[in-house]
Amino acid sequence: MGVGAAPTGTGVPYTKWYNVHERYSLSDFKQEGVILGLILIIVVIHLYGTRANRQRAKKWIGAHAPVLQKEFALVGFGGRVSPSLDDVESEGLAKSMASDSLELPVDLLKEKSPQEFATYATGRQNIAFLDINLNLYKRYSPFTMIFEHALGLFFESMPAPVEGMEAILYPFDGREALTVPGQAPGAHELRKDTKSGYDGFVWAIVNKETMKGLRDDRYDVSITTTKDSPKLPNWVTVMSESAEITDFLLTPELVKAIEDAGELLNHLIITDQPIDQPQK
16 A cells, blocks of 8 residues: 555545544533533522522512611612602602512612622611621522531531521710721711710620520620510520619510511620620
C-alpha cells in the first residue's frame, strides 16, 4: 500500500471540515448530560425557594403595613411622607399587596438576602425609629436547611434555624447618648451631647421554651429574676429586676396581645443594657 493511500474502515470520505456529528453520538456525552441536569435542578430549586420567600415577605408586609402606617409618620425607605391609613387601604398598597406579582414594594420592604427582609419606621412621639427584620428559611437551598436542622438535633450550641420577625424599637427624648448604640441605623439622627432621661431597667416576657437560650445569648436578660404571673398564660414567664415594673407594664392590652400571639411569641424585652456583657 502506498504512503498516500486513504485509511479504510468507515468508508466516510475525509473533508477539511471537522464533522463532530460523524465522530460522536449522544451516548458519548452522558457525563455532561448528568452535570447539566443537576445544574438545572439546582437553578429551579433556587428560583422556587426565592419566589416562596418573597411571597411570604410580601404577605407579611401587606398584613402589617396598614398598622405601621397608622402608628408612624414614615414607613419604609422611600424618604417621603406616607399616605394616610385610608389612602393605604383604599388605593395603592392594598391593591399592590393583593396582586399576584412577586415584585416587592421596595419603598416598604428591602430584600437584604433571599431569606432576609427588612423595613423601617420613624415619626412617632418618644420614638426614634423602629427596625424590623424578617428571617425566613433557606428554601432556595434545601440541602443547607436539612444540614442545619440535623446539626440542631445533635448540638445544643447550634440550634436549628427558625422563621421569625425581630422588631427593635428605640425610645427618643432628645437625650439618648447611651440609649441608642452608635452603630445602629439612624443613630446619626440623635443628639450626642447628653444622656437619655429615661429611668433604666430590664423587663421581659419570655416563652419558657426559649428562656434558657435567651439567658445564654443576652447579658441584659441574665441579670433579671424569673417569676410567673397569674395574668399570663402558663407558657410564658416574666423576667424582671423589680415586681413594681411588672405591675406597671403588664396591662390588660398587653396580656391580650400575648394571648393572641400564642406560642409564636419568643420574647418581648425592654432594656437599657447591651446584649453582650460589658468588659468593664
